[in-house]
Structures are given as structure tokens and as C-alpha cells.
Amino acid sequence: MSSVPLGRLYACALAPPAGLRSSRPCPPAGPRGPGTASMAAPPAAQTGPQPAPRADGVMRHLPYFCRGQVVRGFGRSSKQLGIPTANFPEQVIDNLPADVSTGIYHGWVSVGSGDVHKMVMSIGWNPYYKNKKKSMETRIMHTFKEDFYGELLNVAVVGYLRPEKNFDSLESLISAIQGDIEEAKKRLDLPEHLKLKEDNFFHIPKSKIMNGH
Numbered sequence: 001m002s003s004v005p006l007g008r009l010y011a012c013a014l015a016p017p018a019g020l021r022s023s024r025p026c027p028p029a030g031p032r033g034p035g036t037a038s039m040a041a042p043p044a045a046q047t048g049p050q051p052a053p054r055a056d057g058v059m060r061h062l063p064y065f066c067r068g069q070v071v072r073g074f075g076r077s078s079k080q081l082g083i084p085t086a087n088f089p090e091q092v093i094d095n096l097p098a099d100v101s102t103g104i105y106h107g108w109v110s111v112g113s114g115d116v117h118k119m120v121m122s123i124g125w126n127p128y129y130k131n132k133k134k135s136m137e138t139r140i141m142h143t144f145k146e147d148f149y150g151e152l153l154n155v156a157v158v159g160y161l162r163p164e165k166n167f168d169s170l171e172s173l174i175s176a177i178q179g180d181i182e183e184a185k186k187r188l189d190l191p192e193h194l195k196l197k198e199d200n201f202f203h204i205p206k207s208k209i210m211n212g213h
């Protein structure tokens, strides 16, 4: 799937410690302003196959750039799924354009001023867990020596994989996530996506970051 960049949105929702602040100025998040996206209630019926979201809701905002400090989630990814995911704080979620579709996306990510890696991201209410709050959870295709809570996560969302789904077992959810990871790895090797790995967005001076990985 090719992305249609119609401008660049920075959801700079953090007020990081001075040492973590990016040198890059962060324009406002989008025409509708912050706070609207996560105000919406979860869709009533999230069970069974979900219709593909309208292409304009998904595509209009890609690539979508955002940063925020990693916060704690519910601790289920590691414990139950064996697939830890880094959670964004509420402010980053609130800054999502209101019409961005929930679902599974792929893109690029760095932690602090570290290397840029492939990633998959789940945006939504995790119907399997029936969450009440929208979340943005990033699975990074890299093995880290230790957790990085509190560090700056820099994300470029470049493409859409599928809608969120409910599953009848944890095994099915895990297998879907693993499938997403394999599919994302392939798509991100396409030239149109590879070039975003080099984007200036990821060039944060090391001096601005306290604990780069």
C-alpha cells in the first residue's frame, strides 16, 4: 500500500524534562486540535470481522509522525502474550486526528536518539481485552537489553495493515500479532517506506537525550 503524504503532523504531546526535549519545533497536531480522538467511546460492537475502514480515514494522515515518553500499560503484553509493547501517554493519543481509523499500522521507530527500527502499532481499544481507553502500543522489531519506560519514543506511522479484531483465544491474538510483524517487515522493505527511515524526524542530537539506546 502506498502512502499519500498530505502534510506532516507532529503529535508532540509531551512535556519532557529539559534534557529530553527535541531540538525540532513541533507544530500543532492537526486541524481539529488535541483531545478529540480519544473522547470518542469505543465502538459498541467490536466482535467478529470488522469492515475495512474508509481509505480516506486511514490514508489521509500518513505518514504520521509522533513522539512521547513511554508510559506503563496494563503489563499484559509481556506477561500474557510474550510480546511487550511500548505505550504512549494519553496526550499523544488525544492529539491523533479525530478521523484516524483504529487498527494495526506499521512504520519506523527510535528510542531516544537510538537507531531506527521497524515497528507495528496497535491504535484502538483492544477488543480482546475490552479496554475502556484508547491506546497506542508499539511493538519494536528489535531486542532491547532492558525496559525503556520514560524514554522518548519517536514514531513514523507509514502504512495500515488491518482493523482491530476480537479473538476467541489468546493464541489467536498472538498468532495475528506475529502475522502483522511478518507482514510489516516485508512492506517496510519497499522503497517508498524505506526512505522514511532516513527522515530528519529521527535525527535528534544525542546531547538532547539523556538515555539513548
Ligand SMILES: Cc1cc2nc3c(=O)[nH]c(=O)nc-3n(C[C@H](O)[C@H](O)[C@H](O)COP(=O)(O)O)c2cc1C
Residues within 6 Å of the ligand: 073, 074, 075, 076, 077, 078, 085, 087, 104, 120, 121, 122, 125, 126, 127, 128, 129, 137, 138, 139, 163, 164, 165, 166, 173, 176, 177, 180, 181
Ligand atoms: C501488532 C499488534 C496487533 C494487535 N492486534 C490486536 C487486535 O486485533 N485485537 C486486540 O484486542 N488487541 C490487539 N493488539 C493489542 C494487544 O492486545 C495488546 O498489546 C495487549 O492488550 C497488551 O496491552 P498492554 O501492553 O497495555 O498490557 C495488538 C497489538 C499489536 C502490537
Ligand SMILES: Nc1ncnc2c1ncn2[C@@H]1O[C@H](COP(=O)(O)OP(=O)(O)O)[C@@H](O)[C@H]1O
Residues within 6 Å of the ligand: 070, 071, 072, 073, 074, 075, 076, 077, 078, 079, 083, 084, 085, 086, 087, 138, 139, 140, 141, 142, 143, 144, 146, 147, 148, 149
Ligand atoms: N521490542 C520491544 N518493543 C516494545 N517494548 C519493549 C520491547 N522490548 C522491551 N520493551 C519494554 O517493554 C515495555 C512494555 O512491556 P509490557 O509488558 O507491554 O508492559 P506495559 O503494559 O507496561 O506496557 C515497554 O514499555 C518497553 O520498556
